Amino acid sequence: MTTIVWFRQDLRVSDNPALFKAAQEGPVLPVFILEEAEHSGDTHPLGGASKWWLHHGLAALQESLPGLVLLRGDARVLVPWLVEQADANAVFWNRCYEPHAIDRDAEIKAGLKAAGVRAESFKASLLHEPWEIETKSGGPFKVYSPFWRAAQAKTVEAPLPAPKKIDIVPFSGGLRLADLSLLPAKPNWAAGWETLWQPGEAGARGRLRAFLKDGLQNYGDLRNRPDLPNVSRLSPHLHFGEISPRQVWHETRQHTQGNDRLEKDGQKFLSEIAWREFSYHLLYYFPTLPSENWRPTFDAYPWRESEADLRKWQTGQTGYPIVDAGMRELWQTGYMHNRVRMIVASFLIKHLRLHWRHGEAWFRDTLVDADLANNSASWQWVAGSGADAAPYFRIFNPITQAAKFDPDGAYIRKWVPELSGLAAPHLFEPSKAPSFVLEEAEVVLGQSYPLPMVDHAEARKAALAGYEDVKRMGQNAA
DNA sequence: TGAAATGTTGGGGCG
DNA sequence: ACGCCCCAACATTTC
Numbered sequence: 001m002t003t004i005v006w007f008r009q010d011l012r013v014s015d016n017p018a019l020f021k022a023a024q025e026g027p028v029l030p031v032f033i034l035e036e037a038e039h040s041g042d043t044h045p046l047g048g049a050s051k052w053w054l055h056h057g058l059a060a061l062q063e064s065l066p067g068l069v070l071l072r073g074d075a076r077v078l079v080p081w082l083v084e085q086a087d088a089n090a091v092f093w094n095r096c097y098e099p100h101a102i103d104r105d106a107e108i109k110a111g112l113k114a115a116g117v118r119a120e121s122f123k124a125s126l127l128h129e130p131w132e133i134e135t136k137s138g139g140p141f142k143v144y145s146p147f148w149r150a151a152q153a154k155t156v157e158a159p160l161p162a163p164k165k166i167d168i169v170p171f172s173g174g175l176r177l178a179d180l181s182l183l184p185a186k187p188n189w190a191a192g193w194e195t196l197w198q199p200g201e202a203g204a205r206g207r208l209r210a211f212l213k214d215g216l217q218n219y220g221d222l223r224n225r226p227d228l229p230n231v232s233r234l235s236p237h238l239h240f241g242e243i244s245p246r247q248v249w250h251e252t253r254q255h256t257q258g259n260d261r262l263e264k265d266g267q268k269f270l271s272e273i274a275w276r277e278f279s280y281h282l283l284y285y286f287p288t289l290p291s292e293n294w295r296p297t298f299d300a301y302p303w304r305e306s307e308a309d310l311r312k313w314q315t316g317q318t319g320y321p322i323v324d325a326g327m328r329e330l331w332q333t334g335y336m337h338n339r340v341r342m343i344v345a346s347f348l349i350k351h352l353r354l355h356w357r358h359g360e361a362w363f364r365d366t367l368v369d370a371d372l373a374n375n376s377a378s379w380q381w382v383a384g385s386g387a388d389a390a391p392y393f394r395i396f397n398p399i400t401q402a403a404k405f406d407p408d409g410a411y412i413r414k415w416v417p418e419l420s421g422l423a424a425p426h427l428f429e430p431s432k433a434p435s436f437v438l439e440e441a442e443v444v445l446g447q448s449y450p451l452p453m454v455d456h457a458e459a460r461k462a463a464l465a466g467y468e469d470v471k472r473m474g475q476n477a478a
Numbered sequence: 479t480g481a482a483a484t485g486t487t488g489g490g491g492c493g
Numbered sequence: 494a495c496g497c498c499c500c501a502a503c504a505t506t507t508c
Contacts, residue, residue: 224479342479381479393508394480401480460481464508485505492497 001025002086002169003118006079006093007032008101010124010241011057012201013064013166015159017122018092023163029086029171031069032058034180039074042100044290044372047365049334050239052190053199055182057240060200062177067168070175079108083117086171091117094124094241097280098372099287127156127245127277130284140285143388147281148274159246189331196333197236197368204237208248212255219265223272226326226337227411232269233335235369238276245273279377282387289386290376291357298385300473302466304353312453313348314362316416319452321427322402323347325415332415334368339405345382346396351459353466356383392467395460402428418448 003022007030010016022028034054037045046054062068071078079091091112096105105121112119123129133150134140141147184190198206211232215222222230237243249270256266283289293299312318316327326340336344341363348359356379363379364370380386384394406412409427413420419427421441426433430443431452438445445451 339479346480390479391508395508397481457482460508467508481508483505483507485503487501487503489499489501491499493495 002027002029002088003090003092004028004079004082004086004088005030006075006091007061007068008093008096008241009239010094010244011061012204012242012244013061014162014201015124015244015247016094016162017124017160018094018120019166020160020163021120021122022090022092023166025090027167027169029069029082029088029169030065030067031071031082031174032061033075033078034070034072034182035075036072039076040100040104042098044098044364047367047370048184049190049366049368050364050370051182052184052193052334053197053236053240053368055177055180056194056197056199057242058177058180058182060202060242064201065166065168067170069171069173070177070180072175072180075104076108076111080111080115083112083115085173086169089117091119093121095121095129096125097130097284099283099290102287124244125241126280127151127249127273128154130281133281140281141278142282144275144278147278148271151274151277156246156249159244159250190334193334196335199236199240199242201242204234204243205247207234207237208232208243208251212252216252216256216262216265216269220268223268224339224405226340227406227408227414231338235371235374236335239369239371239374245276248273276371276374279371279373282377283373286387289380290360290372293383293385294380294387294389295385297470297473297477298383300469301385302353302469303355306352306354309352309453310348310354310358312450313344313352313354317450317453318347319431319450320347320398321412321416321419321430322398322406325406325412328415330363330366334366336367337411339401340411341378342382343396343398343401345379346394347398349383350395350463351398351454351456353459353463356380356385392470393464395463397456397460399429399456416449419443 003025005019005022005028013019058070083091109119128151133147141150215230215232219230222228234243234248238245252266252270256262286294313327316324316331318324322340323344326336326344330336345359348354349356360375360379363375377386381389384390384392402412409424412427419430422430422433422443426437430438430449431445443449
C-alpha cells in the first residue's frame with residue numbers, strides 16, 4: 001500500500017502536508033523529478049543559480065529522507081511509471097501555482113484517477129490558496145492593501161510537525177544527485193557560495209532564527225539599507241519550500257509577542273511575506289503575467305533594443321555606482337538586496353528603456369531565489385504595467401537613492417572596489433567629482449570605471465516622453 | 479516602496 | 494522705517 005510523495009517546491013520534512021499524510025497512512029516512496037524545459041513545456045525554465053541551490057537543497061533533503069528517489073525527465077511519464085514500478089496505490093504532492101505546473105498536475109491527476117490510483121494535492125507553499133481570498137464581489141484582488149487586509153482577517157493554520165516515523169520503501173531505479181548535472185562545471189561561478197548560503201531545511205530555520213534575533217529590530221527602516229544585515233534573506237528557502245510561510249508566520253508572531261515595537265517590525269516583515277502571496281494570487285488569476293503586460297496599454301510603449309546596453313547593465317558597467325554594485329552582487333552571490341533590485345530594475349526599464357522581460361529573464365537566470373510569481377509581478381510593478389504597480393513616472397534617481405540608502409557608501413565600496421578610494425558624496429556620482437578627488441582615489445573615468453552610459457536627466461525625460469504613447473493608447477481604448 | 483518643477487512664505491540684506 | 498529683492502525652507506503639484 002505504498003504512497004508516492006512527489007516533492008517539487010517543498011524540500012522539507014516539517015510542515016509538509018503531503019509527506020505527513022502519506023507517512024500516517026503507511027509506506028512512503030519519496031521522489032523528486034527534475035524536469036527539463038523541453039518536456040515540461042515551461043517557457044520560464046530554471047536558471048543557473050537556481051540549479052545550484054536546488055542541488056544543495058536536494059542534498060539536504062536526502063539527508064533527512066535517505067530514500068529520496070531522484071529522476072529526470074517528463075513528470076507526465078515518470079509519475080505513472082513510478083506508480084507501476086513501485087506498485088503504489090496513491091500519489092501525494094503539495095500544490096504548485098505556475099501555469100505550466102497547474103496544467104501538468106491536472107493532467108497527471110486525471111491520468112492517475114483514471115487508472116484507479118489515488119491522487120491528492122495539498123496546500124503547503126502559501127498561507128492561503130489564491131482562491132481562498134476574494135473581493136466582496138467575488139473576484140481576485142488587483143490591489144495589494146485590500147488583499148493584505150483580507151488575508152489578515154483569516155487564520156493561518158498551525159504548521160505540522162515532521163512525521164514521527166516514516167516507513168520508506170526502498171527503490172533502486174533512481175539517479176545519483178550528481179547525475180542531475182545541476183552544478184556549474186567550468187567556469188564554476190558558484191565557487192564559495194556555500195559560505196554564503198546554507199540551502200536546506202536546517203539552513204532555512206537557522207536563517208529565520210538569526211534574522212528574528214539580530215535583524216528584525218527596526219526592520220521597518222533598516223530593511224531598506226543594503227549595507228546592513230536587516231533583511232531576512234529567506235527568499236531562496238521560501239522558493240524551494242525549505243521553510244513554509246506558515247512556519248515563518250507563526251515563529252515571527254511568537255517571537256514578537258508582547259513587545260509593541262517589535263510586533264510592529266514583525267508585522268512589517270509579514271507584510272513582505274504577503275507580497276509573495278499577492279504575487280501568487282496575481283499569477284494564478286492572470287497566468288500571462290510572466291510574459292504579457294498586465295495593463296495592455298503598455299504594449300504601446302516604445303522600447304529600445306540594444307544588446308550592448310543590456311550587457312552593460314547585466315555586468316554592472318553602467319557608470320552608476322549603486323546600479324553596478326547591485327548587478328555585481330547579483331552575479332557574484334546569486335542575490336541582490338531588495339532596495340537595490342528596485343533601483344536596478346528602474347534603471348533598466350526607465351533609463352535604458354529596455355523591456356522588463358529582459359530584466360525578468362536575467363534575474364531568473366542569476367537569482368538563487370528566482371520565483372516566477374515574485375519575479376514577474378515585481379518586474380511589472382516597477383515597469384508600471386502590473387497590478388497595483390508603481391506609477392510609470394516614478395523614476396528612481398540612482399544618485400539620490402544611493403545617498404539615501406547607502407549613506408556611507410559601504411555597499412558600493414564592497415561591490416565596486418575600483419571606487420573604494422572615493423569618499424561618500426563623490427562615490428555616488430564619480431562623474432561629477434573634481435579631478436583632483438578622482439586622482440587621489442586613483443579613479444580614471446572611462447578606464448578604471450565607466451562614465452555614465454546615459455545622462456540621468458536626459459534619460460528621465462526620454463522615459464517620460466515614451467510614456468505618452470501609453471497614455472494615448474489608454475485614451476483610444478477608453 | 480519618488481523626483482523635479484513650481485508655488486509660497488518669511489527672514490535678512492540693502493538702498 | 495520701509496519697500497524691495499533674494500533665496501532658503503517648506504509645501505504643493507506635476508510627471
